[in-house]
Amino acid sequence: MFDGFDAVVLARIQFAFTMAFHILFPALSIGLGSYLAVLEGLWLVTGREAYMRLFRYWVRIFAVAFGMGVVSGIVMSYQFGTNWSAFSDRAGPVIGPLMGYEVLTAFFMEAGFLGIMLFGIGRVPKLVHFAATLLVAAGALISAFWILVVNSWMQTPQGHAINEFGQFVPEDWLAIIFNPSMPYRLVHMVIATYLATAFVVAAVAAFHLLRGRASPEVRTMFSMAMWMAALVAPIQIVAGDLHGLNTLEHQPAKVAAMEGHFEAEVTGAPLYLFGWPDAEAETTRYALAVPKLGSLILTHELDGRLNGLKHWPKEDWPNLPYVFWGFRVMVGIGFLMLATGLVSLYLRWQHTLFAAPRFHRWCLVMGPSGLVAIIAGWITTEVGRQPFTVYGLLRTVDSVSPIAAPAVGASLLAFVAVYFVVFGAGIWYLLRLFSTPPEIAVEEEIRGPERAAGITPVQATHGVD
Structure with a gap:
């Protein structure tokens, strides 16, 4: 078969x-x-x-x-x-x-x-x-x-x-x-588990609030989950940025795949919000780009230089669409979590945190978002390491069993x-x-x-x- x-x-x-x-x-x-x-x-x-x-x-x-x-x-x-x-x-x-x-x-x-x-x-x-x-x-x-x-x-x-x-x-x-990457990876992953759990807890509480079950237990767990979203989501974004800078230092080809850059950018790299990296044509198709923002994020300089994928042999490139889109799903969910936390702070200030059914429906939808972000981040990290199991030293094709x-x-x-x-x-x-x-x-x-x-x-x- x-x-x-x-x-x-x-x-x-x-x-x-x-x-x-x-x-x-x-x-x-x-x-x-x-x-x-x-x-x-x-x-x-x-x-x-x-x-x-x-x-x-x-x-x-x-x-x-x-x-x-x-x-x-x-x-x-x-x-x-x-x-x-x-x-x-x-x-x-x-x-x-x-x-x-x-x-x-x-x-x-x-x-x-x-x-x-x-x-x-x-x-x-x-x-x-x-x-x-x-x-x-x-x-x-x-x-x-x-x-x-x-x-x-x-x-x-x-x-x-x-x-x-x-x-x-x-x-x-x-x-x-x-x-070199362990401290950044550990902090980023542990915070991700806390946020993922917080949004599962929030979704469960929102489910019961939407059914009129505003017991002290339901209100307490919804409040605690929203505090986690409001306070920890910004920390995760900072931790993710530091992790990205560490990856740029030690695995620059992975970052080039995440960003969809094929050519070296010597006067400031754009940030591709969306697109489709085509390894055969060696270009990112249908790109929606913000000029110089990629360099600003990765080098903290508008004109920072970044190498493109063509800097490395093509046989060392990872599977580009998985890395490119896995990264965007992870980051996109992270910013949605941040927005959810900020809205919760506003509702808390308005004393309507437990009486906002549209927000509760949104939290119900966001319930699995943290787990989806973890999977997307894992895809970005692991597919981005390819074609190696031990980066730069042991190839995946040399790691498999004779089966x-x-x-x-x-x-x-x-x-x-x-x-x-x-x-x-x-x-x-x-x-x-x-x-x-x-x-x-x-x-x-x-x-x-x-x-x-x-x-x-x-x-x-x-x-x-």
Whole structure:
């Protein structure tokens, strides 16, 4: 069936498909982990019951997202052996220990304290439970740290040597871990998870507000989400700009692809708002450009010089439309988030934040926007690194396993079928959880296992001393 297909292309499609599913759930886990820690901390400080009810509501959603993230992550690791064994052999001495550190320092911490966080309310002292929540949130952030260390080293490799077998072997672990792009990539990604989570929370709250369910819990989570949008979206834009400048320094060909520049711009590069980069014709067609704005953004000078794609061999160019449009989707959503936050500040000033149905509908539409932006940013980053797996040192065609295209294609079809069934059901269940008002969901939960265990609703809500 797949005779005549390229095994490398099929392996890349399979990895992209499974990664696009996987990245959604850790993003929610990272954001929700910190959100749960904030909710429980506010409850301990203020004693407001609404915070604990929101904690109990969102902790169930966190558990589902965490479970689906673990399952989809296991599939990712198998592909390193089945489809990318040459990459694993060449880069394993560097990335293997880093992935091991992620399991030892992050996953074990999350898994070890997750049970207390999920089932310890009313069964352990309040501060013990809060400590478990903090450790789960910290584990999610530490996991993001190590995964981004691996990815950043593949983008900007340093601190290694190459032995006689062509393997990358570590020489300086600090240089490997704190490679040039890691700090920018880490900050940009963590903020992205917080914003993505905030807009999911806002969409859930907006859904209930549109149905006249303006309970204290719904109002509180909508208000908190809008504060996140208003305060953090501008920070993300600044972090993205700094990340872009770092990319220009270390991966200038990627930036040229993102901007759609083929020729060197010596008197100021335009910013192409829209267009279609044509690698064959070596031009960006149908371009809508703002003169000199590209140089101003990237070099902070109107006449700043920028190299075009023709500066590098054509065989080193990435797939231009994916990089070009992935970048624009990510940036466009970022500015829509900023606009949403600014409008929320105005409505808050007007005391109509909870009585603005058109704005609530907009927030409902924006619910998945943060997750879409994360996928678009990942496409920009990873496709922009092509045709290399380790940038400038190891090509993708030299990283694939010696496996026939039909075998890769068959496993790809199997993944597509299983993923849409399993994770489709998981996402459907999440949507059902979202549609239940927080106060009703929590009351139903309290009436269940806690009463069976002899714990009163008051204990279940407030915990034991």
